[in-house]
Amino acid sequence: MTRPIRAFISRPALEHNLGVARRHAGDARVWAVVKANAYGHGLLRVAPAFGPADGFALLDLEDAARLRDTGHEKPILLLEGFFGYDDLLLVAHYRLTPAIHSLWQVELLEAADLPMAIPVFVKLNTGMNRLGFPPEQFAQAIGRLKRCRAVSGITLMTHFADADGKRGVAGQLALFRGAAGGFNFPVSVANSAALLRYPETACDWVRPGIMLYGCSPFPDVTAETLGLKPAMTLGSEIIAVQDLHTGDEVGYGGTFRAGQPMRIGVVACGYADGYPRHAPSGTPVLVAGKRTATVGRVSMDLLTIDLSAHGDFGVGTPVTLWGNGLAADEVSRHAGTVSYEMLCALAQRVPVVET
Ligand SMILES: *Cc1c(COP(=O)(O)O)cnc(C)c1O
Secondary structure: OOOOOEEOOHHHHHHHHHHHHHHOOOOOEEEEEHHHHHHHHOHHHOOOOOOOOOOOEEEEEEHHHHHHHOOOOEEEEOOOOOOOOOHHHHHHHOOOOEEEEOOOHHHHHHHHHOOOOOEEEEEEEEOOOOOOHHHHHHHHHHHHHHHHHOOOEEEEOOOOOOOOOOOHHHHHHHHHHHHHHOOOOOEEEEEEHHHHHHHHHHEEEEEEOHHHOOOOOOOOOOOOOOOOOOOEEEEEEEEEEEEEEOOOOHHHHHEOOOOOOEEEEOOOHHHHOOOOOOOOOEEEEEEEEEEEEEEOOOOOOEEEEEOOOOOOOOOOOOOEEEEEEHHHHHHHHHHOOOHHHHHHOOOOOOOOEEE
């Protein structure tokens, strides 16, 4: 017997969600965003399911090399570009497409003697103020890259700060069009939220991430409404039951106190598995498919759930922490975070089952 926690990764769901992205993208090409170990799902595990995408987008050179070494031939976009000159030689070797966001990267490209020229995505900062050239430097950067022997092709990109929120994309899109409109280069601007809500942002290349894993980028729209299916289901089992008397407390700090006699189940799942420690009492879980809620603090290896209304459930009853039947978005909302963080946090120690 092993500890009963498992992460079930559904290939049909991954394929389905890519299909949804593809339909929204229209004629645009689709980067499947697989950064952060494919949002916790496992890079090499999801790569075959995302085979029909037009390319992969991620951060680490090592991950890009892993994709190449396992036979993936399509374009690979490095969302943060390269981090130094040594990287640049590998970028060329592996035929990768770096995002270029700063002048120091342009200078390295100009100084580079590469075995072959590489395509680049040039990033404009339209208000996120993270990565990207300020609008007044954009034309100069593009001009230099156009003349650069190391560069074989240019696509223009930006990233939205609030495509999932109230302000939307209008302001940033106008800025982008103002700075990029004079050039005749392909364009890539849309993340999941923009792709789903603003079809005009699809342009030439889209960059969906979270939607491919079956979660909603929007706080106010469920993944189900968007036609998405959860790719990851985190499941475990009840491994002990406690009958509480009125006034008994549960877990570290005694943050939960039974107001009446209660029956609680102890589940083999804790924050060291990736379940958010900040999930308060009342966070939903499924026990044998029926909804109940956590009680008390989440500890490293265990959490506790209310079984008072489920007298027939006991040791060995399956529990779903998120995924099929319980949206990760709903759990993350209770925990004061987003599904992105929860999926990425899935711990190495959790065995994965591909379904
Ligand atoms: C992560 C990322 C995406 C994907 O964002 P989602 O919200 O997961 O769709 C797209 N573009 C860039 C630059 C990113 O860093």
